[in-house]
Every structure is written in structure tokens, then in C-alpha cells.
Amino acid sequence: MDKAYIEKYINRTFIDFMPGQEFMKYPVVFTQGKGVYLWDTEGKQYFDAIGGIFVASLGHRHPRIIAAMKEQMDRLTMVPPLHSISDVTLKFIETLGKVTPGNLNYIKSFSGGSESIEAAIKFTRQYFRQNGQPDKMKVLSNYLSYHGATFGAMSASGSPRKIKFEPQMPGFVKVYSPKQLRDDFVTWEETCRYAAKLVRRTIEAERPETVGVFLVEPICNTAGIITPTEEYFHMLRDTCNEYGVILIFDEVLTGFGKTGDMFAAQTFGVTPDIICSGKGLSSGLIPVGAMIAREDLAQGFNAGTEANGQNFMHGHTFANFPLADAVATAVINVMTEEKLPERARALGKYIRGRLEGLKKYGVIREVRGKGILLGVELVEDPVTNRPFPEGRKLGTALKRTALDNGIILRIDADWFAMAPPLVTTDDQAAEMCDKIEASLKQAMDIVSKSRSVLHA
Ligand SMILES: Cc1ncc(COP(=O)(O)O)c(C=O)c1O
Structure with missing residues (x-):
């Protein structure tokens, strides 16, 4: 879809809590959804790891x-x-x-x-x-x-x-x-x-x-x-x-x-x-x-x-x-x-394990939550729990890399969260975790490059 067209009509509405100019840097317009996936106007597939906004617990269009x-x-x-x-x-x-x-x-x-x-x-x-x-x-x-x-x-x-x-x-x-x-x-x-x-x-x-x-x-x-x-x-x-x-x-x-x-x-x-x-x-x-x-x-x-x-x-x-x-x-x-709350426990155990595994990158203070409602706190130093400084927030970089990798997460400057649909299969859960890991690594690259620029 033409960017000028999107901008014209985005200016006649607003995205929840998001500055319009921020949205226009990576305008996402969805046209289809099914199960854990959404597709945008370009046909790109996204893993919706928050089911809209913690809503689509049975996946899209059950x-x-x-x-x-x-x-x-x-x-x-x-x-x-x-x-x-x-x-x-x-x-x-x-x-x-x-x-x-x-x-x-x-x-x-x-x-x-x-x-x-x-x-x-x-x-x-x-x-x-x-x-x-x-x-x-x-x-x-x-x-x-x-x-x-x-x-x-x-x-x-x-x-x-x-x-x-x-x-x-x-x-x-x-x-x-x-x-x-x-x-x-x-x-x-x-x-x-x-x-x-x-x-x-x-x-x-x-x-x-x-x-x-x-x-x-x-x-x-x-x-x-x-x-x-x-x-x-x-x-x-x-x-x-x-x-x-x-x-x-x-x-x-x-x-x-x-x-x-x-x-x-x-x-x-x-x-x-x-x-x-x-x-x-x-x-x-x-x-x-x-x-x-x-x-x-x-x-x-x-x-x-x-x-x-x-x-x-x-x-x-x-x-x-x-x-x-x-x-x-x-x-x-x-x-x-379908005993989906029980399924949330099993899925959550696997996902939590994968998120705990990300601690090896040295930017995670804690993995929190229950079942499949999970959050990860990001810090620059997990020993002292010092957060990333303003202007170099890992969460901010992650917002971009997650979209690039086709994954929708709830992302804040210092943390990110997810609650994939309860019908997520084991393979899909692994796919989601792979995408999170790839996005996190790329975000870390962006943040460390911006540090070298600052210190150059
Ligand atoms: C904990 C909590 N309470 C209330 C609300 C408000 O719900 P709604 O956006 O459907 O009005 C939300 C929405 O995000 C929420 O997360």
C-alpha cells in the first residue's frame, strides 16, 4: 500500500498511545489474520505473540x-x-x-x-x-x-x-x-x-x-x-x-x-x-x-x-x-x-526456559510472569541492575528489530512481554522464541554501535 495514502488517513486517526510520526517510520497495515499469524499489505507474515494486545487467546479468527x-x-x-x-x-x-x-x-x-x-x-x-x-x-x-x-x-x-x-x-x-x-x-x-x-x-x-x-x-x-x-x-x-x-x-x-x-x-x-x-x-x-x-x-x-x-x-x-x-x-x-489454561502452563514452561536462556547475552535482569503471560526486564548490567541510559534503550531498538523479524511483542524501553495464543503449537512456540532471540541480538548490535558512535 502506498505510503502517502497511509499517511493521509493515519493523520485522520491515531494509533493507541503511539506518535503518528513514529508509526510512519514503519507503517504496519494488516489485511489478514489466522491463528498466531497476521499478514500485512505486502504479504509479510508476523507472529502475533501478544494476540492483538493480550486479546486473541484462541488465535485470530478461531x-x-x-x-x-x-x-x-x-x-x-x-x-x-x-x-x-x-x-x-x-x-x-x-x-x-x-x-x-x-x-x-x-x-x-x-x-x-x-x-x-x-x-x-x-x-x-x-x-x-x-x-x-x-x-x-x-x-x-x-x-x-x-x-x-x-x-x-x-x-x-x-x-x-x-x-x-x-x-x-x-x-x-x-x-x-x-x-x-x-x-x-x-x-x-x-x-x-x-x-x-x-x-x-x-x-x-x-x-x-x-x-x-x-x-x-x-x-x-x-x-x-x-x-x-x-x-x-x-x-x-x-x-x-x-x-x-x-x-x-x-x-x-x-x-x-x-x-x-x-x-x-x-x-x-x-x-x-x-x-x-x-x-x-x-x-x-x-x-x-x-x-x-x-x-x-x-x-x-x-x-x-x-x-x-x-x-x-x-x-x-x-x-x-x-x-x-x-x-x-x-x-x-x-x-x-480444550483445557487451554493447562496448555498455557506447559507452553509457558517451555517459553520461560527459552527466555531464561537469553540471560547468556548479559542484558536481562529477570524473567517474570505466570503461564504464557511473560515479561523480560532489560538492563545494561545484570550484576548491578543498571538500566540502559536514555537515548540508548535496548527496548527502543528491539521495537524495530522485532517488526523487521516479523514478531509482534509488547515492548517498552526497559522490558518486553508476550502472551501468545493458548493454541500455539510446540513448533510455533519454538519459532516465536527464535524470532525473539534474533531480534534481541540485532537490537543489542544497534545499541552497541550507538555506544561506539557516542564514544568515538
Ligand atoms: C489491566 C487492564 N485493565 C483495563 C484495561 C482497559 O481495557 P480496555 O482497553 O478494553 O478498555 C486494560 C487495557 O489494556 C488493561 O490492561
Whole structure:
């Protein structure tokens, strides 16, 4: 496709979080996808090692999901949301409820992850208001976290992505993330223990009667696949129980098999009060996310009448959208029948081994993650953990070499991550790891050449 044509129309839209000029240095326009692969306008094949953006867990264009979608399209695609619900949505609630931990069975689907976070925050606020605790409105979450792009979800986020839109909404309080504390402690266990204590202390300092929620990603992608210990989550659970704080896991990214279980909550052995989900729930065939809350928390809402107004005062035009719920139901069925969370464990073991093997190049601090959701931190010196300096970041060079080698990864200046589809075959996993290794070596060459130029 002609570069001038792409530029003309790229200037009439934008690529998520990416400067347009950066995109135009290597404009990628895809025309086809199947399984773990995507093809661009030139016919070049790419290994999509992040399934879009941690979405296509069953690979692109999974035939069973397409079949379920077609069947639904031939029958019913929209129902009046103020009056009714579809049969397929009821089936979706039944199906999802069978794979969630504990009694997390109060479910509503939305158009994506941010909407499910917004809904969860509003759910807790109305819940406390109706349960005689009207001051429990504050939402606590971690610095560096990412919970979405809408205003509430963005205010709950600690990621620098929100800086241009500050001030955040009132009532959102941040706590240091384990990542920010790790160089103050000898072990990761100690770091996480202290981070969990800080959550407790922050709740105490803010006054427990004003804190309604602690919202946390079980594995934080935007900070570099930060993977706390199980103990961290148990400590959070205890603190939240003690102070009557609702624990929300943002599993938009971690949910649906990637960590080796349907939810990371199961991987870490801790059941939150609410799970927010998205991404992998659709495997990329339609926008969908879901709020999944403890059924007993919704009792008050279920007792709602015109007179008492206790029903959850929330909705979206495309909430509980039949076509989306048909897709999500089919995705969960495929995952369960094909035991894909188990597959994620086996695949993850192999990939992690290959990534650990890259340490021989002397630029890796750590390989992190669970199952097939894995991240690699890049440093200039793995003994002192000194990062690469600004202007010579290995991740920046890797962004280019990965595309040259036809592999899509999530790459930041100091780390990269992946979560290939759960249907990736052994051969494909080896191909992916080969491409990562080749791209890393080429990126190291670029960075070392730029050092020799600097020192010449
Ligand atoms: C952990 C997490 N929460 C929430 C979101 C927001 O989801 P969406 O982009 O579907 O609105 C994302 C998206 O990347 C995410 O990774």
C-alpha cells in the first residue's frame, strides 16, 4: 500500500498511545489474520505473540467462535436493553459463573475492560451507600497500574499515561507498587510483604470508614509484567476483610487462561470480591468485557423496586449485547473443553526456559510472569541492575528489530512481554522464541554501535 495514502488517513486517526510520526517510520497495515499469524499489505507474515494486545487467546479468527457468531447473527443481534435480556446472555452468565472462583456469579457484560472497571467502581459506591456506609467512597490502587482510558478507570490508574489529563477525579488514592519498592529490599518476598503492609497503612491513614475499594492487577503489564507473591494477595485479602474494603482484581489482561488458570485469582489462590475482565473473553472477535461480582453483594440490588430505587443504577447501550455474549460463551466453552489454561502452563514452561536462556547475552535482569503471560526486564548490567541510559534503550531498538523479524511483542524501553495464543503449537512456540532471540541480538548490535558512535 502506498505510503502517502497511509499517511493521509493515519493523520485522520491515531494509533493507541503511539506518535503518528513514529508509526510512519514503519507503517504496519494488516489485511489478514489466522491463528498466531497476521499478514500485512505486502504479504509479510508476523507472529502475533501478544494476540492483538493480550486479546486473541484462541488465535485470530478461531473457527468455532466465528461459527457461534454466525449462528447468533442469523437469529438475534440486539434486544431492547431497558426492557429485556436475551437467552444467550442468560447462557453466558451460567457459563462464565461455572469458571469463576468463589461465588463470583453476578455478571454483566460491557464493551471492554474500561467499562467493566467503571461499572465495578460504581457498583461498590452504590453498594456502600445503600448499606449504611456512605463515606466508603475512596478507591485505592497502585502507582504504575493501568486500569483503562475512561475517566474513572484512568483516575484509578497510576500509569504515566494519565499525566496529560490530570487532575484525576477526587476520591482516588495511590499506594506504592511493589516494583517501586523492590530496590529497597533484598528479596522480592520482602518487597511484596512491605507493599502489602503499605496498603494496610494507607487504608488506616485514609481512615477505613472512607475507603471502599482496593483495586489491583494480579500481574501489572504496564509496569513490566510485575508479578507479586501469593503472600501479597493473601495479605491484601486479610486487610480488606478486616477493614470491610472491597477487593477488586482487574483481570482485564490476566483473565481467561493466560496464567495457567481461568483467572489469575485462582493462580494466586486468593478470591477477590469482584473481577473485572475484558480482552481474552472475546479472543478478539468482538469488543466485550465483564464485571463479575460476589453474588451476595448484589442482594440489595436484586431487591430493587420502583419505590426503593435500590437497583444498580447503571447501563450501556451495548451492555449484555447478545452477539458479544454469544462470542464470550463460545470462547469459554472452547477454553474449558480444550483445557487451554493447562496448555498455557506447559507452553509457558517451555517459553520461560527459552527466555531464561537469553540471560547468556548479559542484558536481562529477570524473567517474570505466570503461564504464557511473560515479561523480560532489560538492563545494561545484570550484576548491578543498571538500566540502559536514555537515548540508548535496548527496548527502543528491539521495537524495530522485532517488526523487521516479523514478531509482534509488547515492548517498552526497559522490558518486553508476550502472551501468545493458548493454541500455539510446540513448533510455533519454538519459532516465536527464535524470532525473539534474533531480534534481541540485532537490537543489542544497534545499541552497541550507538555506544561506539557516542564514544568515538
Ligand atoms: C489491566 C487492564 N485493565 C483495563 C484495561 C482497559 O481495557 P480496555 O482497553 O478494553 O478498555 C486494560 C487495557 O489494556 C488493561 O490492561
